[in-house]
Amino acid sequence: MLPETMIAIDPATPGGPEVLVPVERPVPVPGRGELLIRVAAAGVNRPDVMQRQGRYPPPPGAPSIPGLEVAGEVVALGEGADSRLMGRAVMALVAGGGYAEYCVAPSGQCLAVPPALSMVEAAALPETLFTVWSNLFERGRASVGETVLVHGGTSGIGTVAIMLGKLFGLTVIVTAGSAAKCARALEIGADHAIDYKTTDFVEAVKAIAPEGVNIVLDMVGGDYIARNLACLAEEGRHLSIAVQRGTKAEVPIHLVMMKRLTLTGSTLRARSVAFKTELRDTLSRAVWPLLSAGRLKPVIDATFPLAEAAGAHARLDSGEHVGKVVLTVA
Structure with missing residues (x-):
């Protein structure tokens, strides 16, 4: 009963x-x-x-x-x-x-x-798997050999994105808020980890991937959007799944046009x-x-x-x- x-x-x-x-x-x-x-x-x-x-x-x-x-x-x-x-x-x-x-x-x-x-x-x-798969692999069309930048690399979403990315043949770059968290992200499987509190992640990404990354999985929003677009390669895809730094952003349209970028996102x-x-x-x-x-x-x-x-x-x-x-x- x-x-x-x-x-x-x-x-x-x-x-x-x-x-x-x-x-x-x-x-x-x-x-x-x-x-x-x-x-x-x-x-x-x-x-x-x-x-x-x-x-x-x-x-x-x-x-x-x-x-x-x-x-x-x-x-x-x-x-x-x-x-x-x-x-x-x-x-x-x-x-x-x-x-x-x-x-x-x-x-x-x-x-x-x-x-x-x-x-x-x-x-x-369930929440992380459904979110990461539907955005990174369906909306973002991630494929073997591509490079993805994941913000919040040690969050629930970030850790699953690292592991799924590696299992499906992606190069995974993450940002995290301390040297200890970056080290942990590398242990989990990230290829590169950037401490966003001490390093300009845009410059760090350019050093790692001079032609840019194929995908950005963003949970930050706000002023990160323009910086994310600077990290993207031609035909890159920007995926917004949260807005921790604000719902409004100034978008450099010339980058969208010149690189033929796709800006998308979703809620679940x-x-x-x-x-x-x-x-x-x-x-x-x-x-x-x-x-x-x-x-x-x-x-x-x-x-x-x-x-x-x-x-x-x-x-x-x-x-x-x-x-x-x-x-x-x-």
Whole structure:
């Protein structure tokens, strides 16, 4: 029998990490095509921080409980859901609701957890894998032999971009905020790491790749955009996935014209279930064999019990993390 209520993190007001306190909420009921997951672990991501701060509200229909990725056991099915997943361990991409003992997910956004992964590792993957694959390899058309510049190289996104890039034949240059983080990025597999606090990354990239990089994966925005375009080679692609330094930028149009550049980007959370299901199917073919073989594992920075979600967010706020922070659920 399933309980009627559960413990969740569902802040009533925006604020600092201290607003993330355990509360009691009804166990959600899976709708058509959905699964109910007993959560074992939930990934913590930058959009969760922005939601906590009141700067990134959930899309229509999504729960107010934060959390965009979980791993756990399927314990109930909605009408039309994939019955093969009942009782199985899955990892799921969700639009919200992950910081809880139970979470609903569309069955098309779930994948079985490979034996090579722990539940903590599985919970750290969906948001980053879906984001990196859809941008770097689909929108960015990355191909063997190309060079990519990744900002935030030791973030959850950055570490997965390094590992996927190397597995698929890319040369990966990253930026990070200290010598220690640069050293860690090189250990993870980056070919080059630039300390953006002590070095002009544009000049460093030109020294590494005189003709420019093929792709920039940017989480910074703002004044980085013009500098990123200076790093791109002819026919280069610029991919925006976050705007940590601002939503507005001055774009040197002459560079776009002269180099025939492509500027694109995307967000994932509000995309349709159909889009995410198609992306899930692509990942199951291209990436899950690597996970099953143990060739790809997320970098785990720290774990916190669900009741200590405030500590997890404080860790992200500090900027000291390398890889993913994960909540564990008893």
